[in-house]
Amino acid sequence: MKILLAAFDPFGGEAINPALEAIKQVKSKIEGYVVVKVKIPTVFHRSIKVLTEKIQETEPSIILVVGQAGGRPQISVERVGINLDDARIPDNEGNQPVDEKIIPGGPEAYFSNLPIKAMTNSIRRAGIPAAVSNTAGTFVCNHILYGLLDHIHREKPQARGGFIHVPYIPAQVTDKPGQASMALEDITKALEAALRAAVLNKKDILREEGSLH
Amino acid sequence: MKILLAAFDPFGGEAINPALEAIKQVKSKIEGYVVVKVKIPTVFHRSIKVLTEKIQETEPSIILVVGQAGGRPQISVERVGINLDDARIPDNEGNQPVDEKIIPGGPEAYFSNLPIKAMTNSIRRAGIPAAVSNTAGTFVCNHILYGLLDHIHREKPQARGGFIHVPYIPAQVTDKPGQASMALEDITKALEAALRAAVLNKKDILREEGSLH
Amino acid sequence: MKILLAAFDPFGGEAINPALEAIKQVKSKIEGYVVVKVKIPTVFHRSIKVLTEKIQETEPSIILVVGQAGGRPQISVERVGINLDDARIPDNEGNQPVDEKIIPGGPEAYFSNLPIKAMTNSIRRAGIPAAVSNTAGTFVCNHILYGLLDHIHREKPQARGGFIHVPYIPAQVTDKPGQASMALEDITKALEAALRAAVLNKKDILREEGSLH
Amino acid sequence: MKILLAAFDPFGGEAINPALEAIKQVKSKIEGYVVVKVKIPTVFHRSIKVLTEKIQETEPSIILVVGQAGGRPQISVERVGINLDDARIPDNEGNQPVDEKIIPGGPEAYFSNLPIKAMTNSIRRAGIPAAVSNTAGTFVCNHILYGLLDHIHREKPQARGGFIHVPYIPAQVTDKPGQASMALEDITKALEAALRAAVLNKKDILREEGSLH
Numbered sequence: 001m002k003i004l005l006a007a008f009d010p011f012g013g014e015a016i017n018p019a020l021e022a023i024k025q026v027k028s029k030i031e032g033y034v035v036v037k038v039k040i041p042t043v044f045h046r047s048i049k050v051l052t053e054k055i056q057e058t059e060p061s062i063i064l065v066v067g068q069a070g071g072r073p074q075i076s077v078e079r080v081g082i083n084l085d086d087a088r089i090p091d092n093e094g095n096q097p098v099d100e101k102i103i104p105g106g107p108e109a110y111f112s113n114l115p116i117k118a119m120t121n122s123i124r125r126a127g128i129p130a131a132v133s134n135t136a137g138t139f140v141c142n143h144i145l146y147g148l149l150d151h152i153h154r155e156k157p158q159a160r161g162g163f164i165h166v167p168y169i170p171a172q173v174t175d176k177p178g179q180a181s182m183a184l185e186d187i188t189k190a191l192e193a194a195l196r197a198a199v200l201n202k203k204d205i206l207r208e209e210g211s212l213h
Numbered sequence: 214m215k216i217l218l219a220a221f222d223p224f225g226g227e228a229i230n231p232a233l234e235a236i237k238q239v240k241s242k243i244e245g246y247v248v249v250k251v252k253i254p255t256v257f258h259r260s261i262k263v264l265t266e267k268i269q270e271t272e273p274s275i276i277l278v279v280g281q282a283g284g285r286p287q288i289s290v291e292r293v294g295i296n297l298d299d300a301r302i303p304d305n306e307g308n309q310p311v312d313e314k315i316i317p318g319g320p321e322a323y324f325s326n327l328p329i330k331a332m333t334n335s336i337r338r339a340g341i342p343a344a345v346s347n348t349a350g351t352f353v354c355n356h357i358l359y360g361l362l363d364h365i366h367r368e369k370p371q372a373r374g375g376f377i378h379v380p381y382i383p384a385q386v387t388d389k390p391g392q393a394s395m396a397l398e399d400i401t402k403a404l405e406a407a408l409r410a411a412v413l414n415k416k417d418i419l420r421e422e423g424s425l426h
Numbered sequence: 427m428k429i430l431l432a433a434f435d436p437f438g439g440e441a442i443n444p445a446l447e448a449i450k451q452v453k454s455k456i457e458g459y460v461v462v463k464v465k466i467p468t469v470f471h472r473s474i475k476v477l478t479e480k481i482q483e484t485e486p487s488i489i490l491v492v493g494q495a496g497g498r499p500q501i502s503v504e505r506v507g508i509n510l511d512d513a514r515i516p517d518n519e520g521n522q523p524v525d526e527k528i529i530p531g532g533p534e535a536y537f538s539n540l541p542i543k544a545m546t547n548s549i550r551r552a553g554i555p556a557a558v559s560n561t562a563g564t565f566v567c568n569h570i571l572y573g574l575l576d577h578i579h580r581e582k583p584q585a586r587g588g589f590i591h592v593p594y595i596p597a598q599v600t601d602k603p604g605q606a607s608m609a610l611e612d613i614t615k616a617l618e619a620a621l622r623a624a625v626l627n628k629k630d631i632l633r634e635e636g637s638l639h
Numbered sequence: 640m641k642i643l644l645a646a647f648d649p650f651g652g653e654a655i656n657p658a659l660e661a662i663k664q665v666k667s668k669i670e671g672y673v674v675v676k677v678k679i680p681t682v683f684h685r686s687i688k689v690l691t692e693k694i695q696e697t698e699p700s701i702i703l704v705v706g707q708a709g710g711r712p713q714i715s716v717e718r719v720g721i722n723l724d725d726a727r728i729p730d731n732e733g734n735q736p737v738d739e740k741i742i743p744g745g746p747e748a749y750f751s752n753l754p755i756k757a758m759t760n761s762i763r764r765a766g767i768p769a770a771v772s773n774t775a776g777t778f779v780c781n782h783i784l785y786g787l788l789d790h791i792h793r794e795k796p797q798a799r800g801g802f803i804h805v806p807y808i809p810a811q812v813t814d815k816p817g818q819a820s821m822a823l824e825d826i827t828k829a830l831e832a833a834l835r836a837a838v839l840n841k842k843d844i845l846r847e848e849g850s851l852h
Contacts, residue, residue, distance in 0.1 A: 012425070069426035073712070073819040074812075076426075080295055082322060082347070086423030098421045099330075109295060109322035117312075127810035129820060134295070135348035138423035165426055170825055171766035173713075180712040181768060183822035186809055208311050210299030210351035212225070213282035213289075213378055286499070286606040287599070340597035342607060383612055384553035386500075393499040394555060396609035399596055438851070495852035502852075508719055508748060508773070512849030524847050525756075535721060535748035543738075560721070561774035564849035591852055634737045636725030636777035638651070639708035639715075639804055 001033045003195055004060035006051055008067050008140065011042035011092055018169045018187055019066035025188040031199040036060065042092045042140050044085060048147035055151065055159070062114070062160050062198050063148060066191065067141040069165035070172070073180035074129035075190045076165040077116045078136040081146030082109045086138035102146050110149035114162035115197060115204035122197035123190045128182075130190065132209040136163055164194060214246045216408055217273035219264055221280050221353065224255035224305055231382045231400060232279035238401040244412040249273065255305040255353050257298060261360035268364065268372070275327070275373050275411050276361060279404065280354040282378035283385070286393035287342035288403045289378040290329045291349040294359035295322045299351035315359050323362035327375035328410060328417035335410035336403045341395075343403065345422040349376055377407060427459045429621055430486035432477055434493050434566065437468035437518055444595045444613055445492035451614040457625040462486065468518040468566050470511060474528075474573030481577065481585070488540070488586050488624050489574060492617065493567040495591035496598070499606035500555035501616045502591040503542045504562045507572030508535045512564035528572050536575035540588035541623060541630035548623035549616045554608075556616065558635040562589055590620060640672045642834055643699035645690055647706050647779065650681035650731055657808045657826055658705035664827040670838040675699065681731040681779050683724060687786035694790065694798070701753070701799050701837050702787060705830065706780040708804035709811070712819035713768035714829045715804040716755045717775040720785030721748045725777035741785050749788035753801035754836060754843035761836035762829045767821075769829065771848040775802055803833060 005026060007019040020039060028035050038054045040047045055063060069076055083106050085097040116132055123130035136142040145163040152159050167182040218239060220232035233252060241248050251267045253260045268276060282289055296319050298310040329345055336343035349355040358376040365372050380395040431452060433445040446465060454461050464480045466473045481489060495502055509532050511523040542558055549556035562568040571589040578585050593608040644665060646658040659678060667674050677693045679686045694702060708715055722745050724736040755771055762769035775781040784802040791798050806821040 067426070072426070073817060079297075080321070082293055082324075084292075084324070086345075086421060088421055088423045088425055096421070098419055098423070099417075107322075108320055108324060109293070111295075111297070111321060124813040127813065129809055129812045129815075129818070131816060132299075134351060135424070135426075137426040138347060139425045141426055170768055170821070173768045174763040174766065176768075177770060178712060179768070180819035182809070182820070183825055185824070186822055204312075206311055208299060208301055208309070210301045210311070211348070212301055212352045213280070213285065213348075213350040213354055286604060337600040340600065342596055342599045342602070342605070344603060383555055383608070386555045387550040387553065389555070390557060391499060392555070393606035394608070395596070396612055398611070399609055493852070498852070505723075506721055506748070508750075510718075510750070512771075512847060514847055514849045514851055522847070524845055524849070525843075533747055534750060535719070535746075537721075537723070537747060558725075560777060561850070561852075563852040564773060565851045567852055630738075632737055634725060634727055634735070636727045636737070637774070638727055638778045639706070639711070639774075639776040639780055 002058055002060040003030060003033045003035045003062045004038065004054060004058055005035050006038045006040050006065045008040055008042045012089055014172060017068050018184060019068050019166050021184055022166060022187040022191055023066055026191050030192060030195045033199055044091050044095045044097055044140060044143055047140055047144050051144060051148060052151045060159065064195065065144050065148060065163045067165055070168050071179055072165060072167050074131050075123050076131055076133035077120045078112060078133050078145055078163040078165060079116055080109050080111050080134060081136060081142050081149055083107065083146055084138055085143055091140055102143055103150055106150055110146060110153060112162035113160045115201035116162060117207050117209050118197040118201035118205045119194040120209060122193040126189050126193040128186050128190045133165060134211055141165065215271055215273040216243060216246045216248045216275045217251065217267060217271055218248050219251045219253050219278045221253055221255045225302055227385060230281050231397060232281050232379050234397055235379060235400040235404055236279055239404050243405060243408045246412055257304050257308045257310055257353060257356055260353055260357050264357060264361060265364045273372065277408065278357050278361060278376045280378055283381050284392055285378060285380050287344050288336050289344055289346035290333045291325060291346050291358055291376040291378060292329055293322050293324050293347060294349060294355050294362055296359055297351055298356055304353055315356055316363055319363055323359060323366060325375035326373045328414035329375060330420050330422050331410040331414040331418045332407040333422060335406040339402050339406040341399050341403045346378060347424055354378065428484055428486040429456060429459045429461045430464065430481060430484055430489045431461050432464045432466050432491045434466055434468045438515055440598060443494050444610060445494050445592050447610055448592060448613040448617055449492055452617050456618060456621045459625055470517050470521045470523055470566060470569055473566055473570050477570060477574060478577045486585065490621065491570050491574060491589045493591055496594050497605055498591060498593050500557050501549050502557055502559035503546045504538060504559050504571055504589040504591060505542055506535050506537050506560060507562060507568050507575055509572055510564055511569055517566055528569055529576055532576055536572060536579060538588035539586045541627035542588060543633050543635050544623040544627035544631045545620040546635060548619040552615050552619040554612050554616045559591060560637055567591065641697055641699040642669065642672045642674045642701045643677065643693060643697055644674050645677045645679050645704045647679055647681045651728055653811060656707050657823060658707050658805050660823055661805060661826040661830055662705055665830050669831060669834045672838055683730050683734045683736055683779060683782055686779055686783050690783060690787060691790045703834065704783050704787060704802045706804055709807050710818055711804060711806050713770050714762050715770055715772035716759045717751060717772050717784055717802040717804060718755055719748050719750050719773060720775060720781050720788055722746065722785055723777055724782055730779055741782055742789055745789055749785060749792060751801035752799045754840035755801060756846050756848050757836040757840035757844045758833040759848060761832040765828050765832040767825050767829045772804060773850055780804065
């Protein structure tokens with residue numbers, strides 16, 4: 001029984017990616033599952049290729065990708081990936097797709113099949129603020145979430161996958177007045193709490209976590 | 214040639230809905246199109262019924278629904294509706310669906326087929342802040358957007374439809390410290406600018422309007 | 427009986443200053459008082475000189491200065507000016523004082539002797555969001571407030587003076603994602619409501635309008 | 640050579656006060672100075688009494704008071720205390736003064752005589768976001784800052800004193816959507832960095848840290 005835990009390398013001028021630093025700290029066994037970790041490039045399409053090859057190689061039953069959401073004050077468990085790239089900045093290889101389908105002919109969206117509400121509440125019980133998010137944006141984070149769920153849907157229907165957005169860490173915002181941050185230790189704890197809930201809840205809990213808009 | 218312009222009645226304890234007040238002010242002819250207006254109830258499913266009956270009756274080529282996004286500082290042109298209700302508060306008839314499909318068996322999402330970027334930029338050129346939004350939430354606004362696009366997809370493939378979220382008006386926030394607002398006159402101007410762009414642009418413009426997360 | 431209503435010229439790269447545009451629209455008579463208007467330069471010290479010369483010339487009983495607080499979503503009625511300049515950007519003549527006293531030997535601060543709470547509540551009753559603010563910053567807005575109150579204290583003890591910060595107008599934020607704004611008409615109405623209250627309330631009302639931090 | 644480090648007990652319905660938890664963790668010796676710690680009540684006037692008695696007893700050369708600023712994302716080093724109470728909520732003994740002078744006949748304000756910019760920059764160099772703040776509000780935090788500086792001014796002119804506002808810790812915001820927080824360990828590190836700078840800088844550094852408004 002394996003968990004594949006993936007995170008992007010730094011992008012957008014940042015020296016580090018808190019998502020990547022955090023997955024390095026996550027323990028290597030959670031509720032009996034071995035945690036395999038992989039760094040993926042902040043690059044459209046190649047990120048999906050690297051991730052799906054690692055899935056083929058390791059055969060995980062749970063795949064969680066983690067990315068930075070600079071400015072959000074809490075951990076965000078993403079609900080849905082949409083079939084669209086609209087890049088505000090170039091990725092790490094200079095690609096900047098605008099209004100392109102991630103997978104031409106693919107469905108408009110996929111919902112994560114991880115228990116996002118159980119995960120969100122497990123993070124909160126660990127003393128860390130968390131929320132269900134209804135958009136992962138239109139950059140590489142949404143891209144990999146959609147690509148992952150498409151891969152699961154077509155090739156690994158037994159696997160479950162999803163995406164978590166994490167805040168900046170404090171050292172990233174000493175020169176960004178007014179921006180929220182979260183300690184790396186807390187991000188790490190949150191990921192472990194989320195993974196525990198993912199292992200223990202084959203079905204999600206029923207609990208309102210919606211947004212008015 | 215007709216535009217159907219719809220807005221919700223007040224909800225969530227508010228005495229007015231700025232969306233509804235604004236559509237009343239929108240002029241009755243835009244770029245040669247007659248603008249037909251309809252109030253829809255802030256009620257899951259019945260809102261879709263009222264809207265689609267009005268579509269059957271008026272045969273519009275453009276359908277735009279408008280709703281309140283309390284707290285957002287700018288006009289938001291919504292990109293996508295997802296097949297999911299998750300209500301943080303009850304609707305105006307006491308329904309509070311949690312994690313229910315809007316249309317069981319329907320696709321996970323529909324993208325608006327209005328020219329959302331042309332509309333966003335038309336609003337900005339009218340001097341009013343606007344943004345493309347990648348989530349309409351999980352309450353009745355997303356519900357009606359999904360329901361509208363499903364109806365178009367299945368029954369009116371020539372029609373084009375979408376959703377715009379508008380801020381509170383100033384009078385709504387005199388007792389809500391720190392909340393942004395927008396004058397009703399500016400919301401009205403924004404809707405007219407958006408509808409002009411919708412009429413004039415059969416295809417959307419290609420221009421980056423993405424979100425990193 | 428006269429009111430002197432002053433506003434800064436544009437600064438910080440903006441083409442307009444909403445404070446200046448708004449005072450132009452304010453009516454010329456309020457509750458029987460003649461409203462005299464003056465533009466003051468966004469320049470340390472010279473702004474105080476221009477204002478106090480105009481006070482000598484017009485002998486107003488009420489002096490209200492208005493400035494832009496870009497990003498604030500509501501009208502802010504300032505409570506206090508402190509004896510300190512600390513400029514984040516240069517003023518319109520290139521001066522950038524850091525930790526300099528405005529008036530060496532002057533008191534550390536002056537409280538506005540206008541009825542700030544009556545003014546705040548009058549603005550709200552006009553349907554426009556308003557708050558008492560406990561800091562006017564450390565740029566020219568605080569500078570003129572302190573300089574004005576010092577002048578009143580030393581030379582015109584019968585006069586009453588204060589400062590109001592106003593939001594951006596919508597046209598200023600079409601290229602500033604996420605920033606709040608307020609229509610020029612509403613800013614104008616707010617200033618008129620504030621001046622009415624200033625004329626009608628020789629003493630302020632007693633009403634909690636504090637901040638926890 | 641002693642530092643007196645003070646913090647408020649919990650208030651406003653919170654079970655803990657992160658300021659108090661953090662000072663407990665601060666080490667007992669910093670740059671050769673012994674750190675004496677004291678809890679002060681969130682009560683108007685009695686807080687000043689408890690603090691000044693402790694000053695008389697311990698004869699510190701540096702006094703730093705720490706309080707919670709729920710919602711601020713960074714450490715705030717306060718620049719100034721004003722002679723005014725305006726309580727939005729009652730204190731822990733039910734007092735809710737509105738527009739009362741803290742010390743009748745006292746000066747309108749006191750500036751902290753600690754090196755606030757050296758402290759702010761020392762915190763940042765420790766990897767934690769920090770800012771100079773120009774208002775400590777109008778509740779007990781401003782009250783104690785003003786009271787402390789008045790005491791220093793009148794009775795202990797050799798001593799230096801100031802105030803630091805700290806964010807919520809993560810566990811306080813799991814039920815407060817959208818609120819920023821900071822790990823207790825980082826708040827503690829920030830206080831130690833600030834105290835180091837206070838000991839090492841008899842005079843403040845000259846560096847722009849101002850606010851436009």
